[in-house]
Amino acid sequence: MTFREATLDDLPQIVRLLADDPLGAARETPDAEAAYIAAFTAITDDPNNTLVVAEIAGQVAGTLQLTFIPGLTYTGRERAQIEGVRVAADHRGRGVGQALITWAITRARTRGCRVVQLTTDRQRPDAIRFYQQIGFRPSHMGMKYHLTDG
Numbered sequence: 001m002t003f004r005e006a007t008l009d010d011l012p013q014i015v016r017l018l019a020d021d022p023l024g025a026a027r028e029t030p031d032a033e034a035a036y037i038a039a040f041t042a043i044t045d046d047p048n049n050t051l052v053v054a055e056i057a058g059q060v061a062g063t064l065q066l067t068f069i070p071g072l073t074y075t076g077r078e079r080a081q082i083e084g085v086r087v088a089a090d091h092r093g094r095g096v097g098q099a100l101i102t103w104a105i106t107r108a109r110t111r112g113c114r115v116v117q118l119t120t121d122r123q124r125p126d127a128i129r130f131y132q133q134i135g136f137r138p139s140h141m142g143m144k145y146h147l148t149d150g
Helices: 008-019 022-027 033-045 096-111 125-134
Strands: 001-006 048-054 059-067 078-089 115-118
Touching: 001 096, 008 022, 008 033, 008 059, 008 078, 008 125, 022 096, 033 048, 033 115, 078 096, 096 115, 096 125
Parallel strands: 078 115
Antiparallel strands: 001 048, 048 059, 059 078
């Protein structure tokens, strides 16, 4: 397994990964190519963001986005935010997710971050267990305010 920054050629596979569960299927629109390309470009142009893929035998097996957030807390040290963690169905249970998260934590530590944080939907109990087994703890209550179009 290798890790590398995602390229535009990886984008269709990444979008398929994001849409490959009941929650993602309801919120992703794989044929909205222009919107995904714009988002991909914004991520890759931002030095505080990395979109990474895990690759096995030349195929994208997983992905995540790692964002570094400057802040005043923790004596001005950055925090790292992990988002969009997905593993291809045929690679689940084989350590890809663990390796991705370990990669992200190592990258955050190397950069000098004080905290690595992530959110996961309460409707994903397997993901919650997975993150807790790695060492993440539910220390805060996350809230979202969804904006509507129009």
